[in-house]
Amino acid sequence: MFSRIGDRNPNRTVPRLQELTRHLWQGERQHSGHHHYDGKIPIIATGLRNLREHGPTGPVFLRFGRDHPRSPVETIGSPRRDAADVRAQEEAWVRQREYKAQLRRAAEQKAAEREGPPARLRRLRGRSSPTNGGKQPGRRTGAPRWTATRSSATTASARP
Structure with missing residues (x-):
């Protein structure tokens, strides 16, 4: 003073x-x-x-x-420091948004890779096509799902 x-x-x-x-x-x-x-x-x-x-x-x-x-x-x-702090905070927010967008794109790409050809094939298996006569793919007609083996046949006949 x-x-x-x-x-x-x-x-x-x-x-x-x-x-x-x-x-x-x-x-x-x-x-x-x-x-x-x-x-x-x-x-x-x-x-x-x-x-x-x-x-x-x-x-x-x-x-x-x-x-x-x-x-x-x-x-x-310190007005210049306050302005610099605000700029730094805005830059950090921009970097954070870009990082989150990058993570989101990577997750979407990974999900697309997971869903890739095997998943598409699984989805398509349930549909019939004109080449297989309208039957479900993957099943042979006339073939049983389970056939008895020799050991199970002998075990079943050995019982009184």
């Missing part, structure tokens, strides 16, 4: 204070354009005259490293 009362002029004190404390508040620039402030201290300066003019919710707070005063909410936050 600075005031114009006394020997220290805020116009000279604030820039000097910024230079002396730069290592404490300056963030690390990221590839996406925002800065990471992890482990850094947000140093905020304001003046009594600005507080009287705009009130405590107005654009009166200057965070070191920024170029103009902002409201308290804008001063504490």
Whole structure:
């Protein structure tokens, strides 16, 4: 908090204070354009005259490293980081949708392979065709389903 009362002029004190404390508040620039402030201290300066003019919710707070005063909410936050986080979340959602679509296509392909020629043949076996005379395929006419073997015939005749 600075005031114009006394020997220290805020116009000279604030820039000097910024230079002396730069290592404490300056963030690390990221590839996406925002800065990471992890482990850094947000140093905020304001003046009594600005507080009287705009009130405590107005654009009166200057965070070191920024170029103009902002409201308290804008001063504490990092709008570029918030935008980068939103972009990253949207990209993650897109990747997740693409992955789910890929899984769905793979499952459909696997089901089609399972249903492939053997399943189609099983379905078609139940239908009659003009080449077999309208009879059910797979059954021979005139042949019994079960025939007695010699051991079963002798066992049956040996009983009294």
